[in-house]
Amino acid sequence: MEKYKEFAACNCFKIRRMSRHLSQIYDHAFSVLGIKATQFSILACLSNVDSVTIVKFSKLIGTERTTLTRNLKILERDGFIKSYYGDDERERFVELSEKGFKIIEKAYPLWKSTQDLISEKIGMDINILKSVSDKLLEISKEDLKL
Numbered sequence: 001m002e003k004y005k006e007f008a009a010c011n012c013f014k015i016r017r018m019s020r021h022l023s024q025i026y027d028h029a030f031s032v033l034g035i036k037a038t039q040f041s042i043l044a045c046l047s048n049v050d051s052v053t054i055v056k057f058s059k060l061i062g063t064e065r066t067t068l069t070r071n072l073k074i075l076e077r078d079g080f081i082k083s084y085y086g087d088d089e090r091e092r093f094v095e096l097s098e099k100g101f102k103i104i105e106k107a108y109p110l111w112k113s114t115q116d117l118i119s120e121k122i123g124m125d126i127n128i129l130k131s132v133s134d135k136l137l138e139i140s141k142e143d144l145k146l
Helices: 002-011 011-033 035-048 054-061 065-077 098-122 125-138
Strands: 079-087 092-096
Touching: 011 035, 011 098, 011 125, 035 054, 035 065, 035 092, 035 098, 054 079, 054 092, 065 079, 092 098, 098 125
Parallel strands: none
Antiparallel strands: 079 092
């Protein structure tokens, strides 16, 4: 179908494909610790904040609250985070546990070497990639005007 050949250059497909491949690279690096890249990302972000509500944290990392909640349950089950309810029982807070900080310490050199490898392979284009990422995050649903 000649009409649809331009789909091969679809920005969404190419970026999602790149994202999946990148996740696989980091998953492989963290496999010795028994965690996935998605779990590392959550733990790394939590290591930079004090106790935070799930709603606020989901906005901070750009993840749907329900998706985040599923991932947090696994991390809590494994002892990497702890959660508790605030004064308002509708608000649940999360924070890293001692075990969570320890896994971040073990994961850091793996993350750093993987990060450096990817930067080396991409070369100067890494700054372009970061710029594209930032610009994509600025696009809102309102911009679409469909």
